[in-house]
Amino acid sequence: MSPALPFSSPDSEARVTLRASAGDTIAALATPVGRSALAVLRISGPDSRRLAAEVFRRPADQIPERRPVYAAYHDLAGNSLDQLVWTYLPGPGSATGEDTLELSCHGNPLIAQLILADLFSRGCRPAEPGEFTRRAFLAGRLDLTQAEAVMDLIHARSERALAVAQRQLRGGLGQRVENLVARLLLALARIEVYVDFPEEDLPPEDRDLVRAALQEVLRGTNRLRATERSGGFLRDGVKTVLLGSPNAGKSSLLNALVGRSRALVGPEPGTTRDYLEELVRIGPHLVRLFDTAGVNPAPGEVERLGMAKTLECLTEADLVLWVVDASRPSLELDPVYADQLRPGKVLVVFNKGDLAAGFIAPPDLPHPTLVVSALTGLGLGELGERMEQAIERLAPTEEGDEEMAVNARQADALRRAGACLGLVLDGLAAMPPAPIELVSSDLRGAVDALGEITGRVDQERMLDALFANFCIGK
Amino acid sequence: MSDSLSTVYEVIVCGAGHAGCEAALAAARTGARTLLLTGNLDTVAQMSCNPAIGGQAKGQIVREIDALGGEMAINTDLTAIQFRLLNESKGPAVQSPRAQCDKKAYQFRMKHTLELQPSLRLFQATVTGLLFESDGAGGRRVVGVRTNLDLDFRARTVVVTTGTFLRGLMHIGQNKNEGGRLGDFSAKTLSASFLEAGIELQRLKTGTPPRLAGRSIDFSRMEPQRGDANPTLFAFHDTRDAGALFHVEHGSPAGEPLREARLGWEPGRDQVPCWMTYTTERTARLVRENLHLSAMYSGEIEGVGPRYCPSIEDKFVRFADKPRHLLFLEPEGRSTNEFYINGLSTSLPFSVQVEMVRSIPGLEKAELLRPAYAVEYDFAPPTQLYPSLESKKVENLFFAGQINGTSGYEEAAGQGLMAGINAARKTRGEAPLILGRHEAYIGVLIDDLVTKGTREPYRMFTSRAEHRLLFNHGSAELRLRGHAREGCLVSASRLARIEAKADRIEHWTSQLERLRPAAGETGVGEGTWADLLRRRASKGEAQGSGATEIGPHGFLELPEVDRAEVRYRIVYAGYLAREQRQVAKLLEVERVNIPLDFDFAAVRGLRAESRTKLMETRPVSVGQAGRISGVSPADLSVLLVALEARRRGRIEDQTDR
Numbered sequence A: 001m002s003p004a005l006p007f008s009s010p011d012s013e014a015r016v017t018l019r020a021s022a023g024d025t026i027a028a029l030a031t032p033v034g035r036s037a038l039a040v041l042r043i044s045g046p047d048s049r050r051l052a053a054e055v056f057r058r059p060a061d062q063i064p065e066r067r068p069v070y071a072a073y074h075d076l077a078g079n080s081l082d083q084l085v086w087t088y089l090p091g092p093g094s095a096t097g098e099d100t101l102e103l104s105c106h107g108n109p110l111i112a113q114l115i116l117a118d119l120f121s122r123g124c125r126p127a128e129p130g131e132f133t134r135r136a137f138l139a140g141r142l143d144l145t146q147a148e149a150v151m152d153l154i155h156a157r158s159e160r161a162l163a164v165a166q167r168q169l170r171g172g173l174g175q176r177v178e179n180l181v182a183r184l185l186l187a188l189a190r191i192e193v194y195v196d197f198p199e200e201d202l203p204p205e206d207r208d209l210v211r212a213a214l215q216e217v218l219r220g221t222n223r224l225r226a227t228e229r230s231g232g233f234l235r236d237g238v239k240t241v242l243l244g245s246p247n248a249g250k251s252s253l254l255n256a257l258v259g260r261s262r263a264l265v266g267p268e269p270g271t272t273r274d275y276l277e278e279l280v281r282i283g284p285h286l287v288r289l290f291d292t293a294g295v296n297p298a299p300g301e302v303e304r305l306g307m308a309k310t311l312e313c314l315t316e317a318d319l320v321l322w323v324v325d326a327s328r329p330s331l332e333l334d335p336v337y338a339d340q341l342r343p344g345k346v347l348v349v350f351n352k353g354d355l356a357a358g359f360i361a362p363p364d365l366p367h368p369t370l371v372v373s374a375l376t377g378l379g380l381g382e383l384g385e386r387m388e389q390a391i392e393r394l395a396p397t398e399e400g401d402e403e404m405a406v407n408a409r410q411a412d413a414l415r416r417a418g419a420c421l422g423l424v425l426d427g428l429a430a431m432p433p434a435p436i437e438l439v440s441s442d443l444r445g446a447v448d449a450l451g452e453i454t455g456r457v458d459q460e461r462m463l464d465a466l467f468a469n470f471c472i473g474k
Numbered sequence B: 001m002s003d004s005l006s007t008v009y010e011v012i013v014c015g016a017g018h019a020g021c022e023a024a025l026a027a028a029r030t031g032a033r034t035l036l037l038t039g040n041l042d043t044v045a046q047m048s049c050n051p052a053i054g055g056q057a058k059g060q061i062v063r064e065i066d067a068l069g070g071e072m073a074i075n076t077d078l079t080a081i082q083f084r085l086l087n088e089s090k091g092p093a094v095q096s097p098r099a100q101c102d103k104k105a106y107q108f109r110m111k112h113t114l115e116l117q118p119s120l121r122l123f124q125a126t127v128t129g130l131l132f133e134s135d136g137a138g139g140r141r142v143v144g145v146r147t148n149l150d151l152d153f154r155a156r157t158v159v160v161t162t163g164t165f166l167r168g169l170m171h172i173g174q175n176k177n178e179g180g181r182l183g184d185f186s187a188k189t190l191s192a193s194f195l196e197a198g199i200e201l202q203r204l205k206t207g208t209p210p211r212l213a214g215r216s217i218d219f220s221r222m223e224p225q226r227g228d229a230n231p232t233l234f235a236f237h238d239t240r241d242a243g244a245l246f247h248v249e250h251g252s253p254a255g256e257p258l259r260e261a262r263l264g265w266e267p268g269r270d271q272v273p274c275w276m277t278y279t280t281e282r283t284a285r286l287v288r289e290n291l292h293l294s295a296m297y298s299g300e301i302e303g304v305g306p307r308y309c310p311s312i313e314d315k316f317v318r319f320a321d322k323p324r325h326l327l328f329l330e331p332e333g334r335s336t337n338e339f340y341i342n343g344l345s346t347s348l349p350f351s352v353q354v355e356m357v358r359s360i361p362g363l364e365k366a367e368l369l370r371p372a373y374a375v376e377y378d379f380a381p382p383t384q385l386y387p388s389l390e391s392k393k394v395e396n397l398f399f400a401g402q403i404n405g406t407s408g409y410e411e412a413a414g415q416g417l418m419a420g421i422n423a424a425r426k427t428r429g430e431a432p433l434i435l436g437r438h439e440a441y442i443g444v445l446i447d448d449l450v451t452k453g454t455r456e457p458y459r460m461f462t463s464r465a466e467h468r469l470l471f472n473h474g475s476a477e478l479r480l481r482g483h484a485r486e487g488c489l490v491s492a493s494r495l496a497r498i499e500a501k502a503d504r505i506e507h508w509t510s511q512l513e514r515l516r517p518a519a520g521e522t523g524v525g526e527g528t529w530a531d532l533l534r535r536r537a538s539k540g541e542a543q544g545s546g547a548t549e550i551g552p553h554g555f556l557e558l559p560e561v562d563r564a565e566v567r568y569r570i571v572y573a574g575y576l577a578r579e580q581r582q583v584a585k586l587l588e589v590e591r592v593n594i595p596l597d598f599d600f601a602a603v604r605g606l607r608a609e610s611r612t613k614l615m616e617t618r619p620v621s622v623g624q625a626g627r628i629s630g631v632s633p634a635d636l637s638v639l640l641v642a643l644e645a646r647r648r649g650r651i652e653d654q655t656d657r
């Protein structure tokens, strides 16, 4: 990519106006959403081979055909999301007549959603109700007598999807998106009026006003997107920090939760010098665990560096597991750290319970407590449950009802809207300013993306906003 | 051509306004035997409102008309008295040419063109009704027209372009006059003919400001607005046949001396300024105090007026905080002293109009030559049309122009051109020419009209086009050359020049992306010429002609219009490529046609709401179906399956036989 190409827009954010074409690659969950043992994801379209190559890290010309393969799925950030079984079927011999890719991952809905979201980021789009079957029919894979069944199926699916969507839109979500659309249209009107009415006696163009308004909309878009099932947790995992004195058993606890020996464990205090992170599943949630250097009241030089990083982790934590050695319980903590321990986000974990029979946690702590043993596995099941509960209490913070949480398709639309808005804001801030018709083109991309959530936004509505706010007409 | 009344024309065009002239010329130019009927031959191609052509989006439409063999562009170029390129400081996609015209010269030249057009007959008579016959399947088709002279004319197709004349009613305060335009008649019986055929009619309203005597205006109190020194023209003169401009292009066999010279002058010569002034507090007070006398505000008018062209009453009421409103005085021609006062449209009584005009700086002593008035008229909601502009209710009957609910000469002319082309094609049994939304403003215009309809007089804005970045005015000929070729809409020699131009532009666009300036040749940066152009653009450096132009030798030799197009494609490459990808995606459904006899009621799995909408609109492609509000992507899926099932059913039927 050459650096100075101001008017070249990124490819992946193309505006999708009609969603019935066969040229693009679609993805969807093929099994019903729920906690079944396996979730099957289906991908169909010309990009299937490329996607297989990317996520399973194989050369595109070495994708096994028609045979199940067991491998780790890597998301765009390089994380391994799951170990799963996948099968690649080249067209026209597949069900849809196109190249297809089928993934059977663990039944955890979170994992399936994570994978879907990653596929969307890689250029797939969510399939319409019944679209796989439609493609199969149009590709001649189903015969004429099945056509009516296909139509009934599409109908039934879309009715159901519609019902779900309407229930959601009746809740706060519809209003929130509608509100964002209205503000976008007003901003667009403020731009378009100078394009379409250059001869009018208009107030001077105020790009700062537009920019401020759009920054607001972008924030709103991001906030909404973050409600996607426990919000940003979905993409990044719940950031959970293991904190405690040296030798308390933090690294041991991480290994126990991860289920393998990930962190170095040692009998000497100060084993962990730098933090390390690992993704684990706790119930339906994805958790990003951070093992940190122990907090020592009298640290040496190297320890001091490690502890600075511990503090950094702590300030960004969604959840803190304060690990205390139950055989030598001391709850003293430097105020720099203690100040970060706000109630609601802390669990006090008394470790080495095996060495402290009859230990009872002090009752006056402002945080919930429990006793475990990383060594024997004592209390680890309960720890998982307590973490799950804590995460669910954390999850949707804002006006936090279920209705508000967006689904993967809506989150994808919000993501594209956000990307378009990013381009618009860059364009408005550029020096010299980007050509206004290009800014407008990206802004329309954002409107169209949001329109996929609430229903197509007619251009006429922008004109309504324009004529309501500007006196046009010589 | 025989003068016998028994002649069956291929195309009859009713009305010789901007739509009718283009319709008649387009039909006749493809060889159809055509009759153009007008109630008054002296008002052919009259500009009923302001004497100007072009402007935002409209200027692009005029260039598209030229690319498709129409007349409006060249007629404007040769009779204009001022040219200005709007949005010159913005990107090429949103720049539009605009011209002030000599109103009478424009009409004379157009009339002369019509008179000389082979295969076209011009006749003065008012159409009072349509002649129908049964199509044998419960519907009817049009077979001719009846006129006020009790003469009937028969035709295989009829194009109706009657503008605001259908039950036209003009209002000046409480005063009412019947007519489609001040001084003209109203077509009353034709509406009955439409209703009889089941064509629904509704009312719209528009208005026009007073006209003033120039000698009574004090121009020293106003700011002049002058034309561009280097005018941007509407017609593509670079590909036009040489020598065809100032003379009689059609009708004089080669070698014969020219007996007539068509009116017109070298484009851009002796340009005439417009003048700017403003309303005052006194104007505002006069309007407010007399609001109850305004036809619009006293409830006299039922039709809906356009929001983008509000009356002065509307402006002072709806934008009460705006202290003053800009007005333009536009000359109506070189050989007249009459001025049009743009921005002062009103339906206030004449006495108030006089006071109002005289409250404006420079107009203290102004004499009004004609009053402002509002006009209400019937229009036929255009959702009753196919994208070919043929009626869904009456076969062989086409509609174009203001009768379809549009406003503006350019919008009318664009529709007239398409209706004329398609009426002629219908008589030859050819499929209609339908421009896509991705190809031209005319395509957007007609698709909007027939798919969504309109509640106010419809005017084109660039923002209505999803793909306006592809619609820079200079590319009209390149964009539409496939249709021009396929429909034989321009001469073979012009087509060859258009193709050559397209080749040059494509060649140099890819060359500049490939070639690198020799070291030291430009002094700045690395990369190809294209990179260099983009870098310069991002720094906001001037592009284009003269000393600022850069590029390899051969490129600099190209005509400026070619270079401008190459530069546009290079500097905007990223965005243009994105548009092209979106278009390619859209075309997949746009190209799936829905047969006219397709039975939406029999499609299983459509939602009830969508079914109703589809049956009402009867889209001709899955793409059009998708633009109907309330039709969901799932409905399109069902439709696609049903269409495929039907197609396969047909094949099975055939193999069974």
Ligand SMILES: Nc1nc2c(ncn2[C@@H]2O[C@H](COP(=O)(O)OP(=O)(O)OP(=O)(O)O)[C@@H](O)[C@H]2O)c(=O)[nH]1
Residues within 6 Å of the ligand: A244, A245, A246, A247, A248, A249, A250, A251, A252, A253, A264, A265, A266, A267, A268, A269, A270, A271, A272, A273, A292, A293, A294, A295, A351, A352, A353, A354, A355, A372, A373, A374, A375, A376
């Ligand atoms: N008996 C018993 N020993 C444990 C338990 N958890 C950890 N240990 C031991 O305690 C010692 C320290 O464990 P680590 O996991 O390295 O402790 P840490 O908190 O990470 O220590 P630093 O990295 O130095 O801060 C090791 O020898 C472990 O084997 C437990 O539950 N029971």
Ligand SMILES: [Mg+2]
Residues within 6 Å of the ligand: A250, A251, A252, A264, A265, A271, A272, A292, A294
């Ligand atoms: Mg450790």
